[in-house]
Amino acid sequence: MKINSMFAEELRIITIPEMRVAVCNIVSEAPEEDALNIVLEWAESEKIMGTARIFGFNTSPYSKESNEYGWAACVTIPEDIDLPEYLEEKRMSGGLYASLSCVNEIYDSWQKVMKLLKENTEYVFDETRLGLEEHISKGGIKGNREFYINLLEPVKEIGN
Secondary structure (H helix, E strand, C coil): CCCCHHHHCCEEEEEECEEEEEEEEEEEEHHHHHHHHHHHHHHHHHCCCCCCCCEEEEECCCCCCCCCEEEEEEEEEECCCCCCCCEEEEEEECEEEEEEEEECCCHHHHHHHHHHHHHHEEEEECCCCCCCEEEECCCCCCCCEEEEEEEEEEEEEECC
């Protein structure tokens, strides 16, 4: 197996399956941590963190007129689990995504994804699906709330 030493700079095309998720959407000046904590606390109490995938996504555009914006955190859940009222159930469509490991400021990394996709000759943006930030728990201590972040931009093959 060959491993590319430029891993963090390489745009990878991956397939993600359709997923059932529990979602917490927060609108505030810094909603990411609050939304993520709510979802993670619930998922830990349900003992599903060993198999769950964790994602985040913007739910409203950034605006110069307001410091507040919406961001949702979600965790994949089994079909047979019930959700509390404060979480919303959604189905996230699967499909092709361009993936890039976030190695610095998230905004800068998203700009890198956009640049690499604009230069790509095989794939284009698929604006019918959400861009995602996958949170992958760093190894070590149980209950660790530190993550690696992979940026996932939905794409489709050119001509499709």
